[in-house]
Amino acid sequence: MANPRPRTPPASPADDETPVEGWLPLKPRTLVDMVIEALIAGVARGLILPGDRVVETELAQRLGVSRVPVREALRVLESQGLVINEPYKGIRLMPVSQKRIDDLIEARVALETTAAIRAIREGRNGEREIAILTRCIAELEATRQRNDSYAFANADTAFHRALCRFSGNDVLCGLWEGLARQATIFFGLSALIKPMTEIVEEHRILMEVFRTGDVEATAQALKEHIDEQTHRVDFEGIVAERRAARSRSTETTQP
Known part of the structure; x- marks a missing residue:
C-alpha cells in the first residue's frame, strides 16, 4: 500500500488578519x-x-x-x-524536560500578557475580537467531539495566536510564532491525558475575562491558564507511558 502524502491542514479560524467581506486570505504552502x-x-x-x-x-x-x-x-x-x-x-x-516546559511557559506568559494588555488598552477586545475567539472555541469543541488531539491542539494554538494578533505588535507576534510549534506539541500531548472539556472551559473563561477589559484580571487569567494549569500536566509521565506502551506493542507483534 502506498504511503499517504501529507495533507494541507484546514485554515485556522484565527487566520483572518484582515478579512475582506468575509474572505480569508490564502497562504501559500510548500x-x-x-x-x-x-x-x-x-x-x-x-x-x-x-x-x-x-x-x-x-x-x-x-x-x-x-x-x-x-x-x-x-x-x-x-x-x-x-x-x-x-x-x-x-x-x-x-x-521533554521540566526546565524546557518552565522556559516555554515563562515566555508565553510574558508575550501573551503583554499582547492582551495592549489589545485592551487600544480597544481591541470588542465584538470583532470576541467573535474570532468564539470561532476558535467552537473549533476546539468540534475537534473535542472528534477526539482529534492534533486538530484540537491546532485550535488551541489558533486561539492564542489570535490573542497575540489583537495587540497589533508585529514584533511580539513574530516572537510568539517562534514558540507556536512547541506550544502545539504540548497542547496535543496535554489533550491525550487532560479532559478536553476542561481545556475548552479554560478558554471560555479567559475569553470572558478579556472581554471585560479588566487588565489585572486578564493578566491573572492568563497566568492561571498558561502557567498553573499547564504545570498540572505531567508531560514527562505522558511521554514515558506512551513509550512503554509502544514497547509492549512491539514485543506483542514480534514473532
Whole structure:
C-alpha cells in the first residue's frame, strides 16, 4: 500500500488578519511546510515521542516524499529548537524536560500578557475580537467531539495566536510564532491525558475575562491558564507511558 502524502491542514479560524467581506486570505504552502506539519501532527498525537530519533529516509518513506523536503523541514525545526542534531547520534526530537516546559511557559506568559494588555488598552477586545475567539472555541469543541488531539491542539494554538494578533505588535507576534510549534506539541500531548472539556472551559473563561477589559484580571487569567494549569500536566509521565506502551506493542507483534 502506498504511503499517504501529507495533507494541507484546514485554515485556522484565527487566520483572518484582515478579512475582506468575509474572505480569508490564502497562504501559500510548500512541501517543506507540509512535512513540518505532518511531523508536528505525529508528535501531538503521540505517534512519535520527544526524544525519539528521526531518520530522514524513514520519514520520507512514510510521508511519500523525497528526502530533500524532509531534510529542509528538519533544518527549520532545528532552528526552532524542536529537533537536535548531535554528532554521531543523528537527529532526534527535543526531549521533554521540566526546565524546557518552565522556559516555554515563562515566555508565553510574558508575550501573551503583554499582547492582551495592549489589545485592551487600544480597544481591541470588542465584538470583532470576541467573535474570532468564539470561532476558535467552537473549533476546539468540534475537534473535542472528534477526539482529534492534533486538530484540537491546532485550535488551541489558533486561539492564542489570535490573542497575540489583537495587540497589533508585529514584533511580539513574530516572537510568539517562534514558540507556536512547541506550544502545539504540548497542547496535543496535554489533550491525550487532560479532559478536553476542561481545556475548552479554560478558554471560555479567559475569553470572558478579556472581554471585560479588566487588565489585572486578564493578566491573572492568563497566568492561571498558561502557567498553573499547564504545570498540572505531567508531560514527562505522558511521554514515558506512551513509550512503554509502544514497547509492549512491539514485543506483542514480534514473532
